[in-house]
Amino acid sequence: MRGLLWAGLRGVAIVVGALMGCAAWSAQANAQPFPSRPITLIVPFAAGGPTDTLARILSERIAAELRTNVVVENVAGASGSIAGARVARATPDGTTITIGHWGTHVLNGAILKLPYDVVSDFEPVAMIAMGTQLIVGRTSLEANDLKGLIAWLKANSGKATAGTSGAGTGAHVAAVFFKDKTGTDFQFVPYRGAGPAMIDLVAGQIDIMFDQAANSLAHVKSGAIKAFAVTSPTRLASAPDIPTVDEAGLPGLYISYWHGIWAPKNTPKEIVAKLNAAVVAVLAEAAVKRRFAELGQEIPPPDQQTPAALAAFQQAETEKWWPIVKAANIKAE
Structure with a gap:
């Protein structure tokens, strides 16, 4: 009987030890400095379009700033909402981020039935461009x-x-x-x-x-x-x-096509801060400024490149455009 009891206790000890080892490994993995793996930048439209162009200009330089690979992946369809759903469900560790704009992160919320919220299911990283x-x-x-x-x-x-x-x-x-x-x-x-x-x-x-x-x-x-x-x-x-x-001859038809970068909701603040710092550094480069200008894109001033500034601007655009879109009864046909 004592032998059986001892064997049982020994088995429990082995299991507990294994679990503690897994926990220690997990904690060690989580403690690794960001980024410890390549980053995927999701573009919600087909290759060759304007959002894709901006993403590819930025990705190589962001990779250099963070000393990792940044892979641009095009996930097109449903006005960008397929990509939005994927990023909203992604692990919030900074290795999956998305570029989006007025359409994907404001209009879609008023027009489409989405499995995510265009505001609350993402962490703003940085405003990158103001276009028309x-x-x-x-x-x-x-x-x-x-x-x-x-x-x-x-x-x-x-x-x-x-x-x-x-x-x-x-x-x-x-x-x-x-x-x-x-x-x-x-x-x-x-x-x-x-x-x-x-x-x-x-x-x-x-x-x-x-x-x-x-x-x-x-x-x-x-x-x-x-x-x-x-x-x-x-x-x-x-x-x-x-x-x-x-x-x-058509006064007042103003459309501001701004772009930003977001991470999944609950991405740690320190990771968002590192991503933001990399983006801000890239936007300050003369070559990037020149390329954006050639595309008709204006880089916002530094105080508008913060996560908080993007969050505030997105909220203001939502409050402006949602009533207009709904009043016009614009639907996803």
Whole structure:
């Protein structure tokens, strides 16, 4: 009997020892300095689009700052919400982060039924860019200015086509507002990202786009597409010949297409701080500033690059746009 009791106690001791060893290993693993593994930067749209372009400019330099690999992964579909769900469910250890914008982290919450919350299920890391949209069209369009485009759309009511990054995206919302303000009507052609849509615009397969300057500007400068206006109150420094919507005859159609970086909810503050420091350092580099400017992107001042500043700005944009979107009854078709 004593032998059996001793054997049982010995077995318990072995199990307890093993559990304690696992706990010690886990604690040691958690204590490893961040980052101890490569980081995956999720882009919620197809490769080649404006968000993807910004991500790839940043990723290499962030990798150098953090002394690890940063892998850019495109997870396209459902206006960026497939990527959003994946990041929201990811382990909050800083190794999975996402780049997003006005569409993915504001509009989606008002338009789509999501398995996550666009505000509370993420930790803001940094605001990285303030951009705008261009109203652009295929080169063979008869119109050469915005007033001419509006007249052409009215003459071809219901027949013209506008490419978007998907139903409910910023391009779609901007086009809906344009329709409302001008009394025009045209068909939407949704794509899995702005990159594929731009390919068809350049090829003349669709007529117009309400597109981020980061995606369109190079094609405008090369003569592959036409630009009718920029959706901001001031002209772009990198394209001063493109008139504002105010100058072109459609005052007040302002769309600010800002970008930020987020981590999953409950990512430790010290990890968020390290990610933020790396991003801020990269945004201060002259080469990055120059590349962003070429894409029509303005880097926010340092006091607007903090996690708190991104959180406050996102909240303000949510309070501004959700009532507008819902009043317009914009749906993900």
